[in-house]
Structures are given as C-alpha cells and as structure tokens.
Amino acid sequence: MPQPVRLGYPAAAAVFAIGMAGTTLPTPLYGLYREELGFSELMVTVVFAVYAVGVITVLLTAGDYSDRAGRRPVLLLALLLSAASALCFLFEGGLPLLFAGRLLSGFAAGLFSGGATAAVLDLAPPEARARAGFAATAANMGGLGCGPLLAGLLAEYAPRPLALPFLTHLALLALAALLLLGLPETVENREHRPRPRPQGMIVPPAARAVFVPAALAGFAGFSLLGLFTAVAPSFLAETLGVRNLAVAGAVVFSVFLASTAGQLLSPRLGVRRALPRGCFVLVLGLALIAASLLAESLPLLILGAVTGGTGQGLAFRAAVTSVGTAAPAAQRGATVSAFFVVAYTGISLPVVGVGALTRWLGLRPAGVLFTAIVALLAVLVGLRLRRTPAPEAA
Template sequence: MAADHGTRSRPGYPAAAGVFAVGMAGATLPTPLYGLYQAEIGFSELMVTVVFAVYAVGVIAVLLTAGDWSDRVGRRPVLFCALGLSAVADLCFLFEGGLPLLFAGRLLSGFSVGLLSGTATAAVLELAPPHRAARAGFAATAANMGGLGCGPLLAGLLARYAPDPLRLPFVVHLALLAVAAVVVRLLPETVAARAGEPRPRHRHRPQGMAVPPEARAVFAPAALAAFAGFSLLGLFTAVVPSFLAQTLKADDLAVAGAVVFSLFLASTAGQSLTGRLGVRRSLPAGCLTLVAGLLLVGASLAAESLPLLLAGTLAGGLGQGLAFRAGLASVGDAAPAGHRGGTISAFFVAAYTGLTLPVMGVGALTLWLGLRNAGLVFTAAVTVLALCVGLLLPRGAREGAAGP
C-alpha cells in the first residue's frame, strides 16, 4: 500500500529495493574469496560447502521461526535488525582468524538474509502505488538477485585490483550498510499504514511452514521451481570458483566474481521477461530454460570448457529468473495481506533448502569422485528435477486452479 499524505516526501519502493540489494550483497561477498581462505587456513572442498551451507541453514532457521515478524511488529524494525546482523557478519570476516569466525560470519549473514527476504519483498510491494504494482514486483526480485550478484563482483574486483583482499570488501559493505540504515529510517512503515491503528502486541510463536489456505494451490509448483533454481545458484556461489581455478586454471578472482555475477544478471533479465510472458507461462518456460542451462554446465564440466560454462551460466540464470519471479508473484498475489510476509518467507524456505542440500551433496561427493565428477552428478540430478517441474507441475497447478 502506498504511503499516505503525511509520508509522501519519504522514499518509496525504489529506495526499499536499494536497501534490499545492499543487504543481499553481503550474502555472496565471500564467494570469490573461498580459495584465499582455503590457502590461508587450510581446509578441503567439502569444508567450503559446509561453510556455505551454514549460511543457508541460518536463512532457513530464521524463516521458520521469525519469517512473519514483520507482519507483527512492522517492516522497518525487522529491516534494521537484518542490516545490523549483516554488519556484525562483516565484522566477523574483518577479524577472521580461522574457521570459527568464518562459521559465525556465515551464520549471521544467513540470519540477516532470512529476515530480509520476506520483509524487504513485502515492503517493496506495499510501498508501490497500485499502478506500479508490476514494476514493484520486478524491483523486489531484481533487488534480491541483483544484490546477490553484486556481492561476488564487488569482492572479486577489490580482491584483484585493491590491497587487503580479505578485508577491504567487508569495509566497503559496512559503509553501504550504514547508508542503507539511513534510508530505512526514512521509509514509511507500511504495516501501520495498512492497519490504520497501533499494532497489537503478540506473543511470538515460531510460524513453521505457515501457508494460508488461499495460497496453497499455487505454493507447491512455485516452491519446487524455486528449489530447482536455487540449487543452480548454490552450485555457482559455493563450487564454481574452485572449478574455475582448479580445472580451467582461471584463478583470477575478478573472473570468478564476474562469472557468478553474470548468473545473477541473467536471472534478473529472466525476471524482466516474466511480465511479458505471464506467470502461468513463465513457470514452465523458466524450468525448461533452466534445464538447458544445466545441460550446458554439465557439458562444460565434461569438456573442461569455459565458453560452455559461460553459456550454461547465462541460460541457467535466465531460466531461474523466469521461474523465480513467476513463483514469487503467484505466491505473493495469493497470500492475504495480513499473512504476506510469512507466506513469502515460507516460499524462501523452499528456495534456500535447494540452496543448501544439493551443494552439501556435491561437497561430500568431491571426497570420492573429485570436483569435476561430483559436479556432473549434481547437474544430472537437478536437471531431472527441473524437467519434472517444467513438464508436470504446471498441469497440476491448472487443475488445482480449476477445482472448487
């Protein structure tokens, strides 16, 4: 809901989307730096995926226990909390002296993103006037994916061309978080504006996977599509930089950051196409495009080819973006206003489960099969899942929509 006449001079949904992007960038900032941490501390590829998975576990834990907090206490307090957690995570990396602070930093970053995902998405949607609803939907998903993409690009460029590569990226991000906090202070509070009265006090109870009846018909296909797409994101943010360095001998950190950035850039481009195709067509189209990207990534692993990897990156990102925005839009539209934050958080639980479990499987497989063969097994499994979603679930969703 747009702000009332007393808050018209305050920032609107583009500013909220900027805050969203800054917060999400912290989640992927360490991506191109894992090789440096491996050299400094000394740990295996499996430990890289475990460090990465700690972040995703933090996201899921917060989404399950506090995903609806912003529906209860307001968007701004939760946004402040998310930015604060991100700042403390940056401090953990700044003073890192071994695995304990790496784990702490990734866990706190996961807590931050868990609070931010549903809250910032809801805030962006609610700050937009009705005639800008479609643009706001794109702004929210683009801020999510764009922020995640800018993290590795920023860290890779600073690590390659500036001093102190393991600390400077986090100093820069802390400065960006300070600016984002000022913006949040100026944003109108949409929950209070929507209610038109003081928010009642609630005794907090963990929400679990809370999906209201109005949204259940569209939630399953959207969640499975998000699971498949985020599995690809997890592979790139946890493992692909190591594949570039170890297999393709492309150990330039700026290149690693740019490759991961291109995945999220392609995802953002896919999201921009969702409005033209429509939600119903975008879900299967996105899943099938994701399948094509996964096949190209698998071929790049088999042939040890950087051009094939780049082609798979762009196709996979495009498909993930199409399916992700379609799923988020359908879930957000179906959820009642009083449960929107919690329902969107449940959607992100499914997505971040896809980010966690398959990547940990890759890390475990590297101990027996090596990085290249583990990646091939991963791409084969996720390709089958995405193909099933693309071919079967849209029909189920249509049948559910046609039912009573």
C-alpha cells in the same frame, strides 16, 4: 513550515540491495580462506550452507515480524546483523568466526526478504505497484549478484583481499542506514517488542497440488544458484584454470543478472507457460554447465550460467505467483514462506552433497553428477506442469 523530504520505494530497494550483497560477498574469497586455513571443499560448502540455515530459521520463526514490529526497526536489525557478519569475516581466525558470520548473514537475509520486500511495495504509489514489484525483485537478485562482483574486483586488484571487501560493505551499510532513516514507517498499528511466533511450514490442502511442483521447481532453480555461489570459483580455478577472482565474481554476477531478466520476462508469458518453460530452460543451462566442465571451456560455463539463470528467474517468479494464487488469502503469506523454506533448502543441501562427492570423485565428476541430478528433477517437474498447468494469477 515545510515538511522534511521522505524517500520513496527506490531508496528502500537500495537498502534491500546493499543488504543482500553482503550475503554473497564471501563467494570469490572461499579459495583464499582454504589456502589460509587449510580446509576442504566439503567444508567450503558447509560454511556456505550455514547461511541457508539462518534464512530458514528466520522464515519459520519470524516471517511476519515486520508486519508487527514495523518495517524500519526490522530493517535496522537486519543491517546490524549484516554489519556483525562483516566484522566476523574481518576478524576471522579460523572456522568458528566464518560459521558465525554466515549464520548472522542468513538471519539478516531472512529479515530482508520479508521486511524489505514489504517496505518497497508499501512505499510505492498505486500507479507504480508493478514497477515497485520489479524493483524489489531486482534489488534482491541484483544485490546477490553484486556481492561476488564487488568482492572479486577488490580481492583481485586492491590490497588486503580478505579485509577490503568487508570494509567496503560496512561503509555501504552505513549509507543504507542513512537511507533507512529517511524512509517513513508504513506499519501503523505496531506492537511494542513483539515476540517471534514460530509458524512451521503451512501448506493448505487447497494449495498442495500447486505447491508441490512449484516448490520443486524452486528447489531446482535455487540449487543452481547455490552451485555458483558456493563452488563456482573452485570449478573455475581447478577445472578451467581460471584463478582471476574478478572473473569468478563476474561469472556468479551473470547468473543473478540473468535471473532478474528471467523474472522480468515471466509475467509476459503468464504462469502457465513461464513455469514449465523456465524448468526446461534451466535444464538447458545445466547441460551447458556440465559440457563446460567436460570440455574445460569458460565460454560454455558463462553461457550455461546465463541460460540457467534465465530459466531459474522464469520459473521462480511464476512459481511464487502460482503458489500465492492457489493459497487461501488468510494463509497466503504462510504458504509463500513455506515455498521459500523449500527453495532455500535447495540452495544448501545439494551443494553440500557436491562438496562430499568431491572427496571421492573429484571436483569435475561431482559437478557433472550434480547438474545431471538437478536437470532430471527439473525435467520431471516441467513435464508434470505441462500435463497439469499452474493456475494463472488472479
């Protein structure tokens, strides 16, 4: 009797990408919510930051859950949380459901980050491990970029701009669930209904000298991603006069596309060169973004997005590799999880600061000040890494 066809790692990567797309779907729509509900730019950044709270909570309490419960149950739970988030946005009647939707989205992203990455790598044959690693990276960043692009196009050129993007994502989640049913379970000795095991942040003494600059580089890079996914549409509308939501979604998409390209280039340079160079390319991108705000230039903003995203991708992949290499094998997973906690703090707290500064300085000065502070951090980290290079991967 012929065996049923089982899908491989590309299908797992597709599930990963669909799930991550939902986490950035509201990005071009925040301006519409502001008009409908009448809240401030600060509240936009707070609503966005709730997502990072959800991700960090999962990383600290259930980072290894898919290793114990199995990949498919965890990914199914993540898909259900994504669907619940979309329903919160569909039926929103004020800030409470927006907050709930973002929190559920963060929980889903936290589960996808570990479970889907592991599933993609588990399903790859030995000769395709390198391709699978890039597939997981591309699914993560590509999915994050496709969310704003899809929402912007639908909101600008289709009816019901605050409903159709989430209805479309619900349909995509149903497709992802069908793909998931075709994936084999790769965890053999699963626990029955394991309880989460809070781990906190674990950084072994042997890895701390490498962890600190790598984590700060991750913080700076994710701050750039947070800026674009939280307030870039407001910058476009209020500073540059660009109110086309499809353009806003495309600009955010360009950052994540460039990040994926940077991560693809990183291994060719090696960790020692990619990490400091990524920091300096990130600085150049931030300078271009600041210049675009001062000159009110959309082309400069796009150039800054692509340059900064490339630098973020270069530094990010090299930072994860260096942290994983420096950590003892028994504590490698926990150390990498601690790195992601710092990175996701970078995607949330700085943009809330931008929202707060906007109330006193205005959007353009707040954006320029933000880019200057993050650029200074990236410069200091890059100089430190040039003096003390990170270890190459074993």
